[in-house]
Amino acid sequence: xxxxxxxxxxxxxxxxxxxxxxxxxxxxxxxxxxxxxxxxxxxxxxxxxxxxxxxxxxxxxxxxxxxxxxxxxxxxxxxxxxxxxxxxxxxxxxxxxxxxxxxxxxxxxxxxxxxxxxxxxxxxxxxxxxxxxxxxxxxxxxxxxxxxxxxxxxxxxxxxxxxxxxxxxxxxxxxxxxxxxxxxxxxxxxxxxxxxxxxxxxxxxxxxxxxxxxxxxxxxxxxxxxxxxxxxxxxxxxxxxxxxxxxxxxxxxxxxxxxxxxxxxxxxxxxxxxxxxxxxxxxxxxxxxxxxxxxxxxxxxxxxxxxxxxxxxxxxxxxxxxxxxxxxxxxxxxxxxxxxxxxxxxxxxxxxxxxxxxxxxxxxx
Ligand SMILES: Cc1ncc(C[n+]2csc(CCOP(=O)(O)OP(=O)(O)O)c2C)c(N)n1
Numbered sequence: 001x002x003x004x005x006x007x008x009x010x011x012x013x014x015x016x017x018x019x020x021x022x023x024x025x026x027x028x029x030x031x032x033x034x035x036x037x038x039x040x041x042x043x044x045x046x047x048x049x050x051x052x053x054x055x056x057x058x059x060x061x062x063x064x065x066x067x068x069x070x071x072x073x074x075x076x077x078x079x080x081x082x083x084x085x086x087x088x089x090x091x092x093x094x095x096x097x098x099x100x101x102x103x104x105x106x107x108x109x110x111x112x113x114x115x116x117x118x119x120x121x122x123x124x125x126x127x128x129x130x131x132x133x134x135x136x137x138x139x140x141x142x143x144x145x146x147x148x149x150x151x152x153x154x155x156x157x158x159x160x161x162x163x164x165x166x167x168x169x170x171x172x173x174x175x176x177x178x179x180x181x182x183x184x185x186x187x188x189x190x191x192x193x194x195x196x197x198x199x200x201x202x203x204x205x206x207x208x209x210x211x212x213x214x215x216x217x218x219x220x221x222x223x224x225x226x227x228x229x230x231x232x233x234x235x236x237x238x239x240x241x242x243x244x245x246x247x248x249x250x251x252x253x254x255x256x257x258x259x260x261x262x263x264x265x266x267x268x269x270x271x272x273x274x275x276x277x278x279x280x281x282x283x284x285x286x287x288x289x290x291x292x293x294x295x296x297x298x299x300x301x302x303x304x305x306x307x308x309x310x311x312x313x314x315x316x317x318x319x320x321x322x323x324x325x326x327x328x329x330x331x332x333x334x335x336x337x338x339x340x341x342x343x344x345x346x347x348x349x350x351x352x353x354x355x356x357x358x359x360x361x362x363x364x365x
Contacts, residue, residue, distance in 0.1 A: 001163050002130050004030040010136055011063060014143045016092060018054050020047045021065030022073075022259075023291035026096030029162045031065055031291065040285075040292050042258035043231070044070030048077040052089045061146060065094040067288075068116045068156075069109065069228060073259075078123060082152055090146045093125070093154035100158045107355055108228035120154055127154040131161060172290075177317040178342040181280050182208045185251070187321060188278075189213070191329055193247055194220040197362070199237040200251040202230040203287025204345050205280060209251065210352040224362045225352040231259030234277055238267045247274045247329075255285040255293045261303070268308030271334035277309075278337045286343050304336045311335035 007030060011017075019034035021027075022044050031038075041047050044066045051062035066074060074093075082089040099105045099113020120127045126145060128138040139155050146153040185208055198221060200206040206225035213223055224240075226233045234257070237250035257264075257279055267277065279300060284290045304312045313328045313335065315321050321339075328337045352358060 001132065002136070002157065002161055003133070003163050004033055004165065006133070006136055007130070007139070008033060010140050010143070011092070014061070014140070014147070016061050016063050016143070018051070018058075018060065018062045019065065020050045020054075020062065021094075022047060022067070022070050023285045023288045024065070024067035024070075024096035024098075025288040026067065026098065026157060026159050027065050027094060027162070028289035028291070029165050030094070030157075032289075034063075040294055042255060042293060042295075043260070044072075044074040045077050048074050048082060048091070051091050052077065052082055052087075055089050055091070061090050061092060061143075063092045063094060065096075067096040068098055068112050069230070071095070071112070071116065071119060075119075075123070078125075078152060084124065084149075084151055088150045089152070090150045091152050092143060092146060093127075093152060095154055095156050097129075097156040097158045100156070103159050105159065106227065106351060116156065123152075125152050125154050127156060129156045129158075131158070172343070174342050175340075176342075177319070178340050179315065179318045179321055180344055181205065181282075181339075181341045182212070182346055184280070184315075184321065184339055184341065185209055185212055186216075187325065188249075189216070189218060189221060191322075191325060192221065192249070195222070196247045196249060197222045197224070197237075197240060197244065198249045198251060199224045199226060199233050199240065201226050201233040201253045201256045202228065203253065203285075204349070205251050205253055205287075207349050207351050208345060211346070211350055214350070222362045223352075223358065225355070225358060227352060227355065231256045232263070234267050235260070235263045237275065237277070238271050241271050241275045244274070247276065249276045249278060252277065252279050253285075253287075254279060254281050254283060254295055258293060258295060258298075261307075264304070264307040264309070268310075268334055273332040273334075275334040276328065276337070277334070278339060280341050281338055282341050282343050284343060286345075290343060300336075300338045304338075309334060309336045313337040314340075316340045
């Protein structure tokens with residue numbers, strides 16, 4: 001097991017004091033301790049870019065953290081800007097290694113988990129695996145190599161490998177007038193036509209939708225769970241909508257929506273009257289430990305308008321939920337609904353299983 005305090009000490013000793021990344025549950029106990037000079041971003045490529053700028057202006061080495069699923073987003077700036085053969089920008093990558101061959105994990109993590117080491121090798125990134133105390137020495141040596149050669153280096157950390165520490169964060173104030181995501185989805189399913197198609201985003205959103213559909217035994221509503229491909233749910237919904245007569249609803253999280261925000265401009269242009277985009281706004285990456293999405297200041301009404309959606313609805317208290325939801329569902333789309341939610345899910349929340357079957361049922365006429 002790895003003690004996050006010891007890892008932090010090594011970073012500090014090497015004068016690494018700027019941190020940026022997209023949160024991951026595997027790294028939560030570490031990233032919660034990055035205090036000063038820490039910017040949580042919404043796309044791993046953004047983290048690499050921010051770190052690059054930080055190096056250019058300070059000559060100091062930045063630390064970037066992410067789940068290995070985010071390596072895909074990060075590869076472009078890593079290979080075409082930071083790489084030794086381009087600008088040779090040094091950085092330390094701390095990567096949560098989901099789907100590592102040693103650990104049991106969900107289907108969406110298995111392939112990426114198996115190829116993570118090969119990907120790093122292909123990218124020419126030297127790395128070590130942090131499992132036990134002694135591995136920290138290897139990490140220290142890698143940082144020295146990074147400094148000397150002005151190259152990116154990485155460490156991989158598997159699930160449950162960081163010693164859990166007590167939460168240091170003060171609990172957030174809860175707005176009791178807000179609705180919970182679970183209760184909203186229950187209400188939504190009661191109100192929609194039986195042949196509606198729903199594409200749900202990564203994490204709790206898909207898990208809760210799956211739980212409600214299973215426990216209430218809804219037969220005809222067709223879900224497509226985006227267990228991976230974070231940030232792409234609305235584009236998948238658009239692809240469905242282009243050739244569909246049914247109502248098509250995308251259930252999105254704010255972390256996911258911000259990851260690929262630009263796609264909303266394409267959706268608003270090409271989606272039809274039955275396209276409905278619902279955003280659960282909690283200003284956090286709740287599914288991986290409630291880390292901030294740094295988006296308190298964002299105005300989704302203006303964004304939606306600016307990106308070409310003509311219709312925007314807002315639910316910001318439980319008491320108006322049913323009436324606004326009714327208008328949103330009955331009026332023509334493409335339309336966007338922002339639902340401000342309070343965090344919290346149910347206990348023992350399951351996960352969508354048998355994804356091949358999910359696909360077959362979704363595609364059946
Ligand atoms: C490309 C990528 N980066 C990071 C993750 C890890 N991850 C899974 S769910 C999640 C948080 C999603 O946040 P949000 O969309 O706001 O939904 P919430 O968890 O708040 O319901 C993250 C960061 C991922 N699956 N894929």
